[in-house]
Every structure is written in structure tokens, then in C-alpha cells.
Amino acid sequence: MSFVKQLRNWFQGRRRDLPWRVTDARGLRDPYRTWVAEIMLQQTRVEAVVPYFENFMQRFPAVEDLAGASEEEVLKAWAGLGYYRRARFLHAAAQKVVEDCAGQFPSDAIGLRELPGVGAYTSAAVASLAFGERVPVVDGNVKRVVSRWAALELASDAPALHRAAEEQGALWMLELPAGDLTAAGELNEAMMELGATVCLPRNTICDACPVADSCQAKALGRVAELPLAKRAKKWVDLEMVFLVHRVGKRVLLEQQAGGWSPGLFEPPSQIIQQGTSQEAALEQLSSSSNPESHGIVRHTITHHRIRAHVFATKALAQSKHPNLRCPDDVPLTGLARKVLTRVLG
Numbered sequence: 116m117s118f119v120k121q122l123r124n125w126f127q128g129r130r131r132d133l134p135w136r137v138t139d140a141r142g143l144r145d146p147y148r149t150w151v152a153e154i155m156l157q158q159t160r161v162e163a164v165v166p167y168f169e170n171f172m173q174r175f176p177a178v179e180d181l182a183g184a185s186e187e188e189v190l191k192a193w194a195g196l197g198y199y200r201r202a203r204f205l206h207a208a209a210q211k212v213v214e215d216c217a218g219q220f221p222s223d224a225i226g227l228r229e230l231p232g233v234g235a236y237t238s239a240a241v242a243s244l245a246f247g248e249r250v251p252v253v254d255g256n257v258k259r260v261v262s263r264w265a266a267l268e269l270a271s272d273a274p275a276l277h278r279a280a281e282e283q284g285a286l287w288m289l290e291l292p293a294g295d296l297t298a299a300g301e302l303n304e305a306m307m308e309l310g311a312t313v314c315l316p317r318n319t320i321c322d323a324c325p326v327a328d329s330c331q332a333k334a335l336g337r338v339a340e341l342p343l344a345k346r347a348k349k350w351v352d353l354e355m356v357f358l359v360h361r362v363g364k365r366v367l368l369e370q371q372a373g374g375w376s377p378g379l380f381e382p383p384s385q386i387i388q389q390g391t392s393q394e395a396a397l398e399q400l401s402s403s404s405n406p407e408s409h410g411i412v413r414h415t416i417t418h419h420r421i422r423a424h425v426f427a428t429k430a431l432a433q434s435k436h437p438n439l440r441c442p443d444d445v446p447l448t449g450l451a452r453k454v455l456t457r458v459l460g
Contacts (some may be wrong), residue, residue: 118264118326119290119302126305133161133408134169142297146220146245147178150208153240154201154232161311165417167196179218181209188447190378197416197449199376222246243303247296251284253277256310262342263314266331272345306309351419354387358400359409359427359458365439366455371448375416380440381451384423395423401428412453421450426459 116124130136135152138144151171155164174192175181176414181189181319193202208230212220222226223246235253242248251257255271261280262269267277284306291298313320319338321327332338359382360367368380385396397406409425442455 117290117403118329119287120324121299122305123301123307126301126308130304130308131161134165134172138297139178141376143247144244144300146241148172148231149245150220150237150241151181151205153237154183154205155196157201157237161198164196167193178209178212178220181206184214186378187446191364194379194446195449195452199379199446201232202386203378207231208233214238219323220245223248224250240303244300247299249288249291249299251281251288252307253280253284254307254310256314257383259285259316259342260306260310260314262330263338264326266335266337269342270345272342273343276342348418353419355384355391355421356387356393356396356400357384357423357425357454358397358406359425359454360401360439361427361429361458362436362439364441366442366459367436367438368440368442368445368447368451369438370445376448378446379448379451380445381448382454397424397426401426409457412450412457414450414453416449423450423454425454425457 133152135148136144137148152164152168155168155171170229171192174188175184178284184206186203189202189206190199193199193205196202212218220241221229222242224235224238227233227241228235233241236329237252239248239252242250243252257277258271258280261267261283262271262276265279265283267276267279269279284303287302288299291302309324309326313324317339321330321333324330324333327333332339332341357434366380369378369383373379383400387393387396404427406428411426412423412425414421414423442451442459447455
């Protein structure tokens with residue numbers, strides 16, 4: 116039995132029941148739900164995405180609902196998933212679908228790539244799952260499977276491995292039965308599912324792999340070695356001070372204009388520059404004396420490691436300050452949630 120048949124048979128018997136896998140009478144997915152799910156699944160585990168996806172669909176059940184929402188509403192619904200640029204692109208793409216495409220998603224990968232934030236992976240996933248187009252998806256799971264199956268001496272982040280996985284996927288697409296609209300999407304999902312549940316980065320479960328008999332890395336005893344390690348990330352360490360101003364249940368929160376999370380809210384903060392002190396940074400945030408220390412929280416984002424000193428005060432001269440808000444009413448950064456949890460509990 117061929118690789119494609121083995122993989123599809125395996126997937127048909129054990130596919131997970133996930134809320135975005137609802138199909139129509141033809142066996143195809145709704146493009147809106149598929150697109151939202153694929154954007155959420157980027158850099159986020161399936162188990163973590165499920166409740167966010169269900170809540171998001173309740174708030175924005177159709178692309179028109181998402182397009183008509185404010186950016187702040189979208190960011191608040193997204194809060195907790197991280198990488199907020201995805202949410203902004205999602206919002207912009209929904210508006211483009213409604214305004215330029217009369218609410219209908221493009222039906223092929225080339226057209227889908229015209230939407231903001233939709234790249235090669237997402238366009239291939241939506242095109243194959245919602246429209247049956249025979250185009251392979253390539254993500255980290257797929258690259259790992261192909262790397263081991265073909266015993267490729269390539270690093271996991273090497274462009275050459277991405278190309279090899281895409282080329283191999285295209286060849287496997289040619290083996291699918293003619294006229295089967297669901298075949299391409301099923302093969303793509305089977306590849307990703309294999310990488311996510313069996314062909315793991317570590318502790319690979321080769322005994323459960325449906326294509327182990329044709330895996331060259333297994334035959335060579337090199338499963339643990341491949342793909343080759345990518346270059347180590349260079350971290351930037353930052354020291355910061357946060358000051359939480361409290362007035363009743365409200366907190367002084369500032370909307371970020373730039374940085375990692377534009378549009379989201381945080382308490383006032385200062386980066387402690389080299390050669391300056393924590394006290395000097397704190398003085399720039401408050402004119403009150405002796406704010407209460409709440410210890411340190413740590414946070415990582417992109418290639419930055421942040422060590423944040425948290426202080427709180429109830430001394431705010433303007434109790435009607437326009438930036439005093441209830442934290443539950445606005446989208447917060449992940450770091451802001453950690454800081455406020457330390458102060459508010």
C-alpha cells in the first residue's frame with residue numbers, strides 16, 4: 116500500500132473531533148471557520164485554541180460580523196492567544212472579503228493569498244479543506260515528517276527543507292483519486308496530524324506510525340537526529356518597571372501605539388536603561404512616594420526575555436482620568452495580565 120493510502124486510512128480511523136472540522140454535504144469545510152481556525156492554530160497548540168475558537172465563533176459567527184466589529188472588540192476576543200498581529204490581519208482580511216468580494220472567500224490558494232495576513236500555509240489549508248484544491252500545506256509538522264521519511268540532512272528552519280516538503284507534497288497530491296473533493300484536505304490534515312501526535316520533535320512514537328515501514332530515518336536509526344537542529348535563538352534581556360495606579364476597581368491603562376502589541380493595553384511602564392536604576396525609572400512613572408512593591412514577573416515575547424518589577428499605588432490625583440478602566444473591559448497584553456494578577460490577585 117502506498118504512503119498516501121496508508122496515511123489516509125490511518126487518519127480516517129483516528130481523526131480528532133474538533134469544532135472547525137464540521138463539513139457540508141460534499142464533505143468540505145466552511146471557508147470562514149476554516150480560515151479563523153488556521154490563523155489561530157499558527158504558533159498555538161490545538162488544545163489551547165479550541166475554547167478561543169468556540170468563543171470567537173459565538174461573537175463573530177460570520178465574516179460580516181467580524182468585518183463590522185471594532186478593532187478593540189476583535190483584540191479583546193483574541194486576548195490570551197498572543198501574537199496579536201494575527202488578529203489585526205484577521206480583521207483586515209474580513210473587511211476585504213466583505214467589501215471587495217461580497218462576503219465570498221476566494222476559492223483557490225492564489226486568490227486567498229491576496230487577503231491580509233494569508234500566506235502560503237494558510238492559503239493552501241483553506242483552499243484544500245474548503246474548496247478541494249490539490250495544493251499541499253507545509254508547516255513545522257509536515258517538514259518534520261518529510262525530513263525523517265526521506266532522511267534529509269537539513270535543518271528544521273532551512274528554506275531547502277520547506278521547498279523539499281512542498282515538492283514532495285505536490286507529488287503525493289498526484290496520487291489522489293480523481294474527482295474526490297475531500298482528498299487533498301484530508302491528506303494535508305493527515306500529514307499535520309501525524310507530525311502533531313506521532314512524529315513528534317522528541318519521544319517519537321514510531322510503533323504507532325502508519326508509514327514507519329517506508330521511513331528512511333527509522334531504517335537508518337536516525338529519527339532522533341532529524342531534522343537537524345536550527346540555529347540557537349539570540350535572546351535580548353530587558354529589565355522593566357510597571358506601576359499600577361488603582362482607583363476602586365479601575366486601573367490606569369495605556370493603549371500601546373507601537374512595540375510588540377500595538378492596540379493592546381498595559382499599565383504605565385519604563386525600561387530600565389543601562390546605567391540607570393530601578394528607582395530612577397520608577398520616579399518617571401509616579402510623583403507619589405513609597406509605592407508598594409509586588410515583586411517581579413517574567414515574560415518572554417519574540418526574542419525578548421523581560422524581567423518586570425511591579426509596583427502599585429492608589430495615589431492618583433485625577434480620579435476621573437480618561438485612561439482609568441476596568442481591566443476586563445479592554446484587551447490586555449500577556450505581560451499586563453501577569454502584572455495585574457500580581458497586584459489584583
